[in-house]
Structure formats: structure tokens, C-alpha cells
Amino acid sequence: xxxxDFYRGKKVLVTGHTGFKGSWLATWLDLLGAEVYGxxxxxxxxxxLFDLLRxxxxxxxxxxxxxxxxxxxxxxxxxxxxxxFHLAAQPIVRLSYEIPLETLATNVMGTAHVLHAVDRVGYxxxxxxxxxxxxxxxxxxNRETYTAYREDEPMGGHDVYSASKGMxxxxxxxxxxxxxxxxxxxxxxRLASCRAGNVIGGGDWSADRILVDAMNALMxxxxxxxxxxxSVRPWQHVLEPLSGYLQVGAAxxxxxxxxxxxxxxxxxxxxxxxxxxxxxxxxxxxAWGGGTWAHSPDxxxxxxxxxxxxxxxxxxxxxxxxxxxxxxxxxxxxxxxxKLAHESGFDTARLRGKTHDQIxxxxxxxxxxxxxxxxxx
Numbered sequence: 001x002x003x004x005d006f007y008r009g010k011k012v013l014v015t016g017h018t019g020f021k022g023s024w025l026a027t028w029l030d031l032l033g034a035e036v037y038g039x040x041x042x043x044x045x046x047x048x049l050f051d052l053l054r055x056x057x058x059x060x061x062x063x064x065x066x067x068x069x070x071x072x073x074x075x076x077x078x079x080x081x082x083x084x085f086h087l088a089a090q091p092i093v094r095l096s097y098e099i100p101l102e103t104l105a106t107n108v109m110g111t112a113h114v115l116h117a118v119d120r121v122g123y124x125x126x127x128x129x130x131x132x133x134x135x136x137x138x139x140x141x142n143r144e145t146y147t148a149y150r151e152d153e154p155m156g157g158h159d160v161y162s163a164s165k166g167m168x169x170x171x172x173x174x175x176x177x178x179x180x181x182x183x184x185x186x187x188x189x190r191l192a193s194c195r196a197g198n199v200i201g202g203g204d205w206s207a208d209r210i211l212v213d214a215m216n217a218l219m220x221x222x223x224x225x226x227x228x229x230x231s232v233r234p235w236q237h238v239l240e241p242l243s244g245y246l247q248v249g250a251a252x253x254x255x256x257x258x259x260x261x262x263x264x265x266x267x268x269x270x271x272x273x274x275x276x277x278x279x280x281x282x283x284x285x286x287a288w289g290g291g292t293w294a295h296s297p298d299x300x301x302x303x304x305x306x307x308x309x310x311x312x313x314x315x316x317x318x319x320x321x322x323x324x325x326x327x328x329x330x331x332x333x334x335x336x337x338x339k340l341a342h343e344s345g346f347d348t349a350r351l352r353g354k355t356h357d358q359i360x361x362x363x364x365x366x367x368x369x370x371x372x373x374x375x376x377x
Contacts (some may be wrong), residue, residue: 002373003247006253007029009034009035010083011034012035012082012249013081013084014085016089017036017059017087018041018043019045019091019126020201021199021241022050024203024239025085025087025360026058026059027058028359031356031359032246038055038060039076039261040064044097049204052351053203053348066333067109072114073117077116077121082130083132084114086131086133086134089106089107090107092207093159093176093207094208106164107161107165111168112175112202115171121144124188128187128253129188130253131239134170134196135194136161137149137308139162139166142156142162147309149309150313168193171265171359184358190252190262191259192264194241194265196240196266197235197309198234198331201333201335202354210280211280211284214280218285218288218291224284224293225294225295226281229295230276233308235284236267236268236269237329239358240267243366243373244319258309261318267310267315268311273326273327275327278293283331284331287331288339319373322371324365324366325365337358
């Protein structure tokens, strides 16, 4: 069992568990034997991975808005979780231009509400709580260069979404210094933040994402519409950053917990996975077994960064974390999930089995690679 059986029996709260990444994380935690609780809005896509996997049947599920602090605090207090993975967010760059205030209210004040709710539970040193705040690689002040960004570089953001993620990072850092310093030892609430690159994987149906546009086009026998074919992104399977989040969560509650763990972390792919959108689409078409893509520029498009890369040296050296799947494997695993969904008529049993198989296969490949989190001992 990965993570040394650490998660078995732990009370783990996932905010945003009805979203794409949240559904994968909740599924993995369930497989690890955790007692999984969820706080989120109802799924906002049709179909939705949360519904397809029928996760409501597997988790302690509650529909709550993190912009409403009191109901949130009551729910967190009733759970008294051992760990919190905070993923709830407005996650779409282009949508932030249409709903900027809602984006800020959710991504910034919503994060503050979650942190405050955890602090109000009243944890003690005999039973601390670990909190992992998930932001985005777009939190950095992007200078549009080929340089990969490290955890100590300035926060920024050209658009409201990116700025909101930079603000969430600054908030987490200041909250940790203000309230989680600890007196004579490790604090009772141990807070870290994580940033990931462009994540792909089965079951994402969000608007304005190239992978989703591509899968919808291929399913319908149409060319994939591509706005910016030369944009470079660090493509990675959703399981890559999730393995990092889970490793950080375990480190926060370890007996030898060190201040280095209570900090920010990048989780991105290897350099060979830093590819253009055109290269991604070529790989998707090849894995699907047919199809094509076409450059479809949007003359009224909002700003989108051309270059964005993450440095993962810190996670490599301090956690022993590395990517497991290369670019080709990432694309093949992603496409195989969508092909099964298409060919099975979105059959729940088969998609649940496929999702479980990919998680277990990823963990086995991590064992082969000798990664410490995958070691069963």
C-alpha cells in the first residue's frame, strides 16, 4: 500500500471534491482506506466525473459554499479532520474575466474561511491537523521566459484568476506565520501549499480547456479547435500532483515534521513533458487512432500566457518526489479513459474500474521507479 498505510483510518476532508482533481483525489483516498469527507458546490459540468463514479455513495458528502464562513466552520468542527486538502476554487482563467468578484471571493476569501474554520476547531499538539492548500502554477509573476519558476519567486498574475491564486499563496504564507508558529515545537495546525502545472486526465469536462475541447471533438469526429498552438505548457497526468499532495499531507503529520514541510511546493512534469499545444494535439490524435486539429484563433480572446514552466527541484530533494509517467504515457492513459467513456456509453462500473486501475497502475510504476511514497514498508 502506498504511503506506508498512512492514510488508512484517517479523517480527510477534501474541499472541491466534486471537481475534476477533487474527484480523483477523493477516489485515491478512498482506495487508501481513508475516511473521506467532502465540502463543495454541486458539480457544474455535464457529465461530471463525480457523478460518473457515483462518489456520493462512497464519501461523506456535503454541498456547501466556502464563501459562507459560518456553515463551513460548523461542518469542519463536526468532522474534526486529521487532514484537509483545500481544492475548492473557481478554476477557469477565461471565466475570471466574466465573474472577477466571484473568482476573488472564492479563491481568496474562501481560502481564508477554510483556514479560519480549521483554526476554530481547537487542535492540540497531541492531535494536530495538516492543511494542504492547492493553488496553481499561474500564481507566479510570469515573465514569459523559458525559465522554470521556483517556490521562492514573486507571486503575480496578469488575469484575475492568476492573481487570485497568487493572493491565496500569500494568504497561506502569512496565515502560517501569524497563527501557526507553534510554541516550543510543531504547531497544532500545520499548513503547506502546492502548485501544479497543466493537469490532464480522464473525466475532465470543464470549459475552455484544450484537453476537453480535444476529446469532445474526437468523439464527434470533428477537428480539434486550437487557439494557441505554440503555447508551451508543463503537461502532466492528474495523478502526478495528487501523489505530491498526498506526500506533503503525510509529511505534515509525521513525527519528525520539520518547518521545511510547512511551506510551498511545486509539482510538475519532467522537462520532456514541456510541450506546445500543437504537440499535445498531435499526440492526442495519435493515441485516439485518428482525427486532426486546426488552428482556430479567437480574435476576441483574453490574454493567455505563452510560456509557463515549474521547477521541481525542491520536491525532488526534500521529499524524494519525481514524476512517474512520461508525456507519451500521460497522453495514452488520458485518451484510453475517454475512449472507454465514449465506447461504453459512460458506463459507471467500467469507468470506476478504469479509474481504479489507473491509480493502482500509477502506484505500481512508482514502485518500479523506486519512489519513497510508493514503498509499502
